[in-house]
Amino acid sequence: MRRRRLIVVVGAVLAVIAAATFAVWASGGVEGSPAETAAAYFQAWEDGDVAAMSRLVDQPPADFRARHDAMSGALGVERLRLEPGEVRSTGEETAEVAFSGVRELEELGEWPFSGTLRLAVRAHAWKVLWQPDVLHPLLKDGGTVHLAEVFASPSELVTREGDKIPHNSYADAHLVPLRDDREDTEAIGWVLVAKAPGKPDQELLRAVPEAKSQKTTLARATQAAAARALDARTDAAIVAVQPSTGEILAVADRLRDNYSAFKDVFPPGSTFKVITAAALLSSGLGPGDRVPCPGTYTVPGHSVFRNDGEVARGTVSFIDAFAYSCNTTFIEQALGRLDGSDLRETAEQWGFGRPLPTGADGFCGKIEETDDPDQRAIDAIGQGTVMASPLCMASVAAAVQSGTWRSPRLVPERTARMLDGPAPDPVELDPGVVDGLRAMMRAVVDHGTAGGGGLPADLFGKTGTAEVPDGAPHAWFIGYRGDLAFCVFVRHGGSGGTAAVPIAARFLNGL
Incomplete structure (x- = not known):
């Protein structure tokens, strides 16, 4: 259903600019249109077809695939949903499409974002002018996004009644070995962090299990x-x-x-x-x-x-x-x-x-x-x-x-x-x-x-x-x-x- 909606949107955009596309093609011999290139790029992106995306980009950087792999595989992206807006002309041979998207992360759930896809005529064809901020605005100017593993707080030890252990109880040496710090999936949490040169780290998403109480026999x-x-x-x-x-x-x-x-x-x-x-x-x-x-x-x-x-x-x-x-x-x-x-x-x-x-x-x-x-x-x-x-x-x-x-x-x-x-x-x-x-x-x-x-x-x-x-x-x-x-x-x-x-x-x- 999502892909059908995308095709409907792109189809509407194509209908609106069809006459202009034909005129440009007829007069200058430009291949395709910004709407067609944008639709093809968004479809390849949703499908995870980095090779197809690369063919639509003007002079893709050498790390184009690595950047996409880092954003999807390293962050545990299970699915990507994109919703393009209308194609907007910004010049005789330039255009842009604002879009929104949602990445579904395995560990953290939905991570929404938005961006702008810029296009231009290059060598008689409409191409994507790709920059890292297309992947996510936070990647602009050298920014990076990381998924970090964090451990939940150790189990809080409580008395048999469920109360906190009294302060200065002199029992610590015997309680520390009881804390459940085992590295299992229930004890591990995740945090998504954005880093940018010269700026403090920005926490985007967090999913850390709440500390569990662990009863002792102490009264x-x-x-x-x-x-x-x-x-x-x-x-x-x-x-x-x-x-x-x-x-x-x-x-x-x-x-x-x-x-x-x-x-x-x-x-x-x-x-x-x-x-x-x-x-x-x-x-x-x-x-x-x-x-x-x-x-x-x-x-x-x-x-x-x-x-x-x-x-x-x-x-x-x-x-x-x-x-x-x-x-x-x-x-x-x-x-x-x-x-x-x-x-x-x-x-x-x-x-x-x-x-x-x-x-x-x-x-x-x-x-x-x-x-x-x-x-x-x-x-x-x-x-x-x-x-x-x-x-x-x-x-x-x-x-x-x-x-x-x-x-x-x-x-x-x-x-x-x-x-x-x-x-x-x-x-x-x-x-x-x-x-x-x-x-x-x-x-x-x-x-x-x-x-x-x-x-x-x-x-x-x-x-x-x-x-x-x-x-x-x-x-x-x-x-x-x-x-x-x-x-x-x-x-x-x-x-x-x-x-x-x-x-x-x-x-x-x-x-």
Whole structure:
């Protein structure tokens, strides 16, 4: 239909000037007419027949084809529509035709333009006087037009509620890997830009996908409370996990020297006694059973181990030995009741030795199997070969709350699997062991090493102080309250009770 309209227009023009054409031809021997040449040129242009167009041009430039190819192929022109106006005489042997057109671009849609086709008699024939601005007025005086590829803005990460991540959340190191910057067609946009010497670039058309929001598992209020709890403390981290799902509710990570609360491991100190206690409960030791807590304990024929300050508490319940974090109790009971593989196998049930496919990577921890009594003794209190990430210890606390160890994640399950691979299967824990651990962790907050720390009354927890050779001890505190489990870690912070517990109190009281 469009070509028929063009033929109708050209036919009308021919009818109007037919008499004049005949007179010129008869008197001067000029071949054709401006209307015929213009109609043929516009038709060849619509058809993309550059060779036919070139034959109608007076002295076409050497780059005639290259310019048309650049305007059509390079810009992704799928179709060209032209609407010529009337032929207007501008002299005895000159004429012009104003026209409008629309280029349909593959990436940007319709791009309308207008121009003027000038004609003159050359060598007894009507020819097109071609200049680059016939292609487009912007090509005059050395101008160029380019189609540029641009990327859409990275996906905006939001909380589980769909809100923006709180400002100064200290979560950036773990959020950046989640941004969907993959170079696929949905992430790419296009812009058509005109350039001219001595002038600023002119943007003609733009088609860029809107930034998508990408949900994380972070809870806005929990993330804000974790971040504000660390405002006054550097080289520390808070990780909070939802026990019922494994979803990470908050990560405020201010660890220095590029350390990561998800991927780097540290001696967990007495927080690891949750694992040791689980192994001992499985061996038959009851929470209420009476056990000795001397100030020092000597492994027969080996090393001497001490409680903090060499405090001796006599004979106490296993619950209170846990609450007061009696090193000597745990070493004696572990060496007497567990063999060289029991502690490692229990730790593996609770996530140790496994990657944690959060969506931003992660690793739980590790422990070596040994038959050396000294090594087994120090491993039992969370030192020696035992290493854990803050994320790992948060998941340990979460497992006590729910009775099931779950691999933590920072994004929806499908996204985490796509980014990091499949998660380990959940592990159902022994209900009797879990019940015992709950009672023991409650005693820590009620009257043990976390007592009097300003913590909520319904909290369950465990402190940890891990000695390290390169500075002050690392301070730890793990716990849970309702469907929220957490780990506070202060690198080289000192005592868990004096450094980590106050941060946990600020965090929990800020919710």
